[in-house]
Amino acid sequence: MACVIRCSRRQKICCGVTAIVVILLVVVLVVLFLTVFKPKEPIIIIQPVKLEGFVFVASPDSKLELNVTLGVVATVKNRNHGSFTYQDSTATVSYRGSLVGEAPINGDTVPDHGELNVSTSLAVQADEVLKNGNFRDDYFNKGVLNFTSASTLQGKVKILKIIKKKATSLSTCYVSVFVKTNTIDTTCQNKLEF
Structure with a gap:
């Protein structure tokens, strides 16, 4: 017997929004470390x-x-x-x-x-x-x-x-x-x- 997990529509929207926020946060951090926080010569x-x-x-x-x-x-x-x-x-x-x-x-x-x-x-x-x-x-x-x-x-x-x-x-x-x-x-x- 297979176990089926059913997600409500609200749970799917919450997971989608969370994934988008995490992806945006990662992109912003990568951009910051490659530009603003990139080490420069003294x-x-x-x-x-x-x-x-x-x-x-x-x-x-x-x-x-x-x-x-x-x-x-x-x-x-x-x-x-x-x-x-x-x-x-x-x-x-x-x-x-x-x-x-x-x-x-x-x-x-x-x-x-x-x-x-x-x-x-x-x-x-x-x-x-x-x-x-x-x-x-x-x-x-x-x-x-x-x-x-x-x-x-x-x-x-x-x-x-x-x-x-x-x-x-x-x-x-x-x-x-x-x-x-x-x-x-x-x-x-x-x-x-x-």
């Missing part, structure tokens, strides 16, 4: 650099050592609907492929649609820059020294205080120091990976 703006330390040492064995410490402030603008919490990291600076400096980056949280000023001291080993065979041509003839700064921030993105995703923010900045005018031009490329 904007990093390097503020004017200040000189914090200058050490020139001539050792008895005729070896010259020159180290420069720069105060760097970077403003990180988070364009996402979620906060980004990152761990301690290190930024590196290179001149024509040679590592010439490092700067510690302390872990912190950038709030959603907020800004955070990240301050650090960058120790540039100027004697490494001077040893480079291209330094004289760059400094005297071209009048510009080009540096590359790279940093990787690993952390978590929290969207709507519910969804947590591991994320890595990769930042590469190209810094041109113009010798004659004592000015700096900075261009940064940022990428957020999940």
